[in-house]
Every structure is written in C-alpha cells, then in structure tokens.
Amino acid sequence: MDLKETLLSSYLAFDAQDGPQRKLQDQRAEAIEVFEQQGFPTKKLEDWKYTTLRSLTNDEYVVFPKTEVSLKLEDVKQYILQDVDTYKIVFVDGVYNAYLSETTHEGADICLLSAALTKPKYAPVIKKYFNQIADKDASLTALNTAFTKEGAYIYVPEGKVVEKPVQIIHFATDKNPKLLLQPRNLIVVGKNAEVQVVERHQSLSTGATFTNVVTEIFTEQNAQLDYYKIQNDQAAASLIDSTYIAQQKHSHAKVHTFSFGGKLIRNNLNFYHKDAEINSTMKGITLIEGSQFVDHHTLVHHAHPNSESHQDYKGIYAAKATGVFNGKIIVEKEAQKTNAFQQNNNILMDDKASINTKPQLEIFADDVKCSHGCTIGQLDENALFYMQARGIPKKEARGLLTYAFANNILQSVHIDSVKKRINKLIADKLGVNIGFDV
C-alpha cells in the first residue's frame, strides 16, 4: 500500500475518533478531498520540479503513535534553549508533553491548538483565523488540515509585548518508529503586539520520521513577529514546512530559517500583504552535507503600495548535498512604490554537490524597485592564499571564509542565545574553532 492510500484509510479512523478534530469536520472533509484528488506533488508540477518525494511516499509511515512516551529533561536538554527564560510548547511523538512545557494564559495565550479548538472562549479566534490563509489547494497543506488535531496556539492580544521568546519543539523518539507527524500551528499577533518564536523539529533516534507541518501566522496592524526555524535534524528525518503569513498595515514579519540537516527539507514560506506599508523579511542559511536535500520556496505577494520585502539566502553544499531555491516575488499593479529585494548566494564545496535556483519576479506595477541577484561560486582563491601565507592551514582558512560567508545573516537575529547557538552550529559543521564569542 502506498502512503497516499495509507493516509486515506487512516483518515477514516481519525475521523471516527473522538477529539478536538471533531470541531473541524467540514473543513477537514473538504481538505481530504483535495488531497485525494491531487495526491502527493510530483516533479511534473512546476513548484516541485527539482524535488521528489518518492523516497517518502514509497515508504511506509504511520499516522497514529502506538505508545505515549515520557522523556527526561536530561535527554533533551541540549535541544532546548536554556540560557534564556522562555515559554515552551513541547510535543513528543506528536503528543503534548506537559512536563517539559511551560505555557501561559496571562496577558497572552500560549498553549495548545487542541485546547483552542475545544474551548468555547477561543471559538471566535478560531473562526476568524483558522485555515484562512493556508493554501487550500496545496495538497500537502490540505493533508495537514485533514489531520489537524494538535499544535501550538499563540494569541497575543492588542498592545501586548510577549517578554519571553516562545519555543515550539517537536521531538520524535524510537518508541514510535516511522511516524508521520502533522502539527498545525496558529499564531495571531494583535495590533501593536510583539512576539518572538523559535521552532524546532528534532528526532532523538536515527529512525525515519516525516513531519508535514503547517503554520498560519497573522500579524495585525503594527504588529511585530520574529520567527526562527532551526532545522538541524537526524539524517533520516524529513520535514515539509508550509508557513503562511498574512500581514496588515505597518506590520513587520521576520522569518529566519537555519537548515543544517535532515534527509529532505522543504520550506514553503509565503507572505501575503493585506494592506499597505508592510515590511517582510526572510533570511536563511543552508549548510548541508552527505546526501541531504534542502529546498526553499518563498513567495512574497505585494498587493498594496509602499511595502518592502527583503530576502537573503545563503547556501553551502558539501559532499553529495543538493539545494533548491525558488524565490517568487509578485507585485500587483496596485502595489506601487514597492521595494522588493532578493539575494541568493551559493557555494558548492564538492563535485557531487548541486544547486538549482530560480529567483523569480512577476511584476505588474511600474513604479517599483525590484531586484534580485543570484550567484553560484567558490571561495576566493586569493583570500585563501592570503590566509595560508600567514600560517593558517588550508582547512581552517576554508572554514573561516565559509563561516564569514554565512555569518552576516546572523546580524538580524535578535535572540542572543539563538545567535550563539547558530554560530556554534555553523562553526562545528565547518570544523573551525572561531576562538571568539559572537
């Protein structure tokens, strides 16, 4: 039985179960129909031209975890930001783990989607926002909608600044092998409100897991969102991340994606401008090796005047790793005075590594400033020579230069402990001792 059939039959069982999903029956029925019609995306689709899911869809994954797992803090400590006080929403094999988590209802609601779906007081928010911006025709997003049950729910009311970052962490263990996880996150940042989020998916074993996560984010007028995705998973773990952000006037959304490991990572990051004078920033570092695969698809939809978007993605590919970058900027004819900037720089370290990139512009307005730049190249031989001439061994010199290449993305990271951690991860990956704290 292939994965599509497994999922369709699991859906029937899931639908019959009692749980928070009951509240969404109509939307879920619609979604499973979309998935049934489209199936998993194939290379025949323009958006999936360079990415095949065959290794996942030919495999067997299960939807329901068999056993509930409890984890000791000791075992997972290294994956959780410790040196800063944070709210935490932690899931283990798709099930909420109260012991490791720290949620709140004071000032802002930082809790579970399952709770938000069932409790009547959240009903107006769910009705207004849930499944409103996610692409209903994208088959993987529809699949997630059909299996929506659990995930993070963050609601920051008007004027509230959440003082601590929120960590959303998903652990996968070897107690439930070959699990297909489908978390669903809903984040609403109210007028003049602010929040910082760190999201991480982590396998604790070398077994295969497949995560298909969908996150819907709404930034209301003048809201600020700062979102960090840390993707540094085991070599057998695959992740498909679809994030949809709807922005209102004067809001600023920033998303940083750090893709350092996993078998297959696909990021669909979509920004939709619902009003004028909006700022969207997306930055990313991809640093992979082995036969890993990372695909970044971004979309910025400029539909109103005087908005800005900034994109900066750096990629370093070693061994047989493959990278894909597809940045799409659409500027509608109403969106005059748009300033859209896109940059994608890549370095191939080895002969078997490859990169496919497509920085795409679709522009219908004339008074705009849009530019994109894309390079594929190597480290500067002269710089390498300069360092070697001054007694720095070639390996270290290469490491340092590569580190410098990726590092400038980190300038816009505003959580110190995230910055430190990413810095260390990059340095470790490149095998350099930078010898200073950044």
Add this chain to the structure above:
Amino acid sequence: MAYTEEELKKELETKEYEYGFYTDIESDTFPVGLNEEIVRAISARKNEPAWMTKWRLEAFEKFQQMDEPDWANVKYKKPDLQSIAYYSAPKAQVKYDSLDEVDPELLKTFEKLGISLEEQKKLAGVAVDIVMDSVSVATTFKDTLAEKGIIFCSISEAIKEHPELVKKYIGSVIPRTDNYYAALNSAVFSDGSFCYIPKGVHCPMELSTYFRINQAGTGQFERTLVIADEGSYVSYLEGCTAPARDENQLHAAVVELVALDDAEIKYSTVQNWFPGDKDGKGGVFNFVTKRGICHERSKISWTQVETGSAVTWKYPSCILKGNDSIGEFYSIALTNNFQQADTGTKMIHLGKRTKSTIISKGISAGQSQNSYRGLVKVGANAKNARNFSQCDSLLMGNKCGAHTFPYIEAKSKTAKIEHEATTSKIGEDQIFYCNQRGIDTEKAIALIVNGFSKEVLNKLPMEFAVEAQKLLEISLEGSVG
C-alpha cells in the same frame, strides 16, 4: 415553368460538384488539415528523396503523441492545426499595381525606417520589375560566395544538391522529438535556408542582405540550418525591420546552428511581424525553436530584437559541448498593446572552461506581458564554467507586466554563475530633463529606451542597429499619454 425549391436544391448540389471537380485539378493549395497524406504530399511536391519523406513521417508520428505545451507565461487561443493548409504555392505576389494603392500607414512606417523605394514595393507586395536591382545583386552575391566554397541556398535545394550535409546535421541539434512545435515543423516544413561555410573560410559579407530580399514567401514553417566548418566565420541576419503584414496566424520555425571546432556563428534576428491591432485582435503566433551546438573553442552568438507578433515563444539556446566554447545571448523584447512575449535562452554548459553571457532587456508598455525565461545549466564535467546573466525590465504604465523566470542549475563546484535582474520605470526626472532641453516626451522616451537597450543594439550588424533603433521608436508610438 416556375422555379421550385426542389430545382434550386438540385442545382446547388450539382454546382458544388462542379467546383469540386475543377479545384482538384487546378489548385496548388493543399486541402486544409493535417494528416500523414499531407506530409507525404508536401514531400512529394518538393521532389524530396525517400529518406527525407521518411524523416518527415517519423516526425509526424512523434508529433501526434505530443501535447501542446502550456507552461509559458502567455495566454492565447490555441490555433486549430486542422484548419490550416500546410502547403500552398507562393501566394500571388502582386496585390497592387503601384505604391499609390498601398495602405498609406504602411508607407509611412517604411519611410521612417528608411527603406528604399524598390524594397518598399517588394515588401508591400507591389508588382516589381523582374530585372530589379536586387536580383542582379543576389546573383553577384552568389558568385562571390561560390568562389569561397560557401553553400547558401534554400533548404529544399540543399536536400537535393547536398544530401550528405543535410542528412548529417538536420535534426542533430534539435531532435524531432524536442518539442511540440519542433516536431510539427519537422513534419511539414515548407522551406527555409541552408548555409555551409567550409573549413577556414571567413564569410565576407553579412548573409543578411541576400536573405532579406529573398525571404518573401518562405511560408510559415521555416527551417534553417547553418553549418560553420572548422575555423570558419559567418554572420547571419534573419528577418526584417519592415512590418510584415503576414496573414498567417501560426509560425513555427526551427533554426539549427552547428559550429564545428574553432568556428564562429553570429546569428541576428529582427522580428517585426504583425502584433495585432490596438485592441489585441489578430496578430501572429510566433513559436520558434532555435538552438546551436558549439564544438571545441567555437562560439555562437544570438542577438535578437523582438518587437512584433501577438504571442512570442522563443528561446535561442546554446549547447556548449566543446571545451572552451562560448555562447552569447543578447536580446531586446519590446511588447506594446496586448502583445505577449515569453522569451529567453538556455545555456547548457557541458565542456570544460565554457563561457556564456546573457543580456536581456525587456520593455513592456500598454497592456502587454513580457517574460524572460532562461536556463543556465552546468553539468558535472563542465569544470570552470562561467556564466553572467543580466535581465533588466522597463515598465511603462501599470497595466503591463514584466516577469523573470531564471532557472539556474549547477552541478560543478568550479562553476561561477552570476545572475542579476532589475525592474524599473522611466524616471520622471529623466523625462523632465529631456523636456527642459526641448525634446518632447515621446522622443524622450525613445531616447531613454534606446539607451536602456544599447548593450544589445551594439551587438547588431551596423546597418541593422540603425534600423532597429528606429523600430523601437515606432513600436512605442502611442504608448505615452
């Protein structure tokens, strides 16, 4: 006796029969439609050898299994291939007896382009004296070329006279199965040009001049094959700056270039087919497949100025197979009113130290859509491959669109690829500056557009660069205000 309905019916029936009887014998136009018989008949009419007929039929078989592509960023009503007559004897050349009868609008355009009177007549379809200059000029050309051993003739002639060359190279760069329109062209191509430059020969003239005069009537399915043997050089210009009032809806041409070791081919195109009227009615669908293959140390350079056609779908490409080979692509695509263009290039780097340059300038005005779609592919063995791409778009008004779809695929760590694209409009300050100095807005825009396109215009053979500049000006007329 009263004339009854019965009788009328009978009369009509017989009448139809009568007509049918006559047309079958006399007509030189094939019946409308596309099938194997038609393909055979085209081949037979052109007295082609059996291998060519077979080649066409194979292409047709492949064609039938293919679907019309719809990935391009253009929208149009697909032409009904069954409602086209695939072969007709050259249309009666004479439409008018003198220039006075020709549409004055057309004449005005000719005048602006600075086309000679004789040529004007030819282009507008006015009867011209047979011993007009051009024919004798053509003969002189032919002599000079023959002296050097250059073969330059129609492809039908080449199939008969030089079968060994045609057999070896036709379909070698663009296989018959390459795409829907290439397959269609392979099956039904009416005529086209063939050019062979022998080893070490530097073709002494732009092959354009000759071509320009002889181009009329080659039909809608052109096939061009240019072979530059080792160490040779040729510059080739296709098309015409004058507006061709061609009534054919669909043009599906195929152009193949072969640059053998150390050879260089420069291929320039100026396309100004009927773009449809101001309301977007009519116009030519231009679906062209153009590709060249570069052997060791050779160079192919494509230059194009696209201002005509309602829908353009065209990607002149280079396969850089030989080590140290070079591919270049310089393009200006201008769309106005309801025109749509999806054009660009493919640079396939296979050999070591191969280099490619892409400069594309898109100008959209009116309600047109202009897309650049390009591919730069570096294979695993293409060590030290180098590419530089630049795509600039200029928008006029907020009813048009400019799009960029650059695909970049690198499989070699030694590859160096740079791509940059910008989109902007004509600055009000620039126009103001011109106005201040007594240049009216329309002229100012033409000036600015010319400056914007300069990098590409410079690559055109000199006499055409001048005409192309004027052409840009004319195509933009009425886009301001």
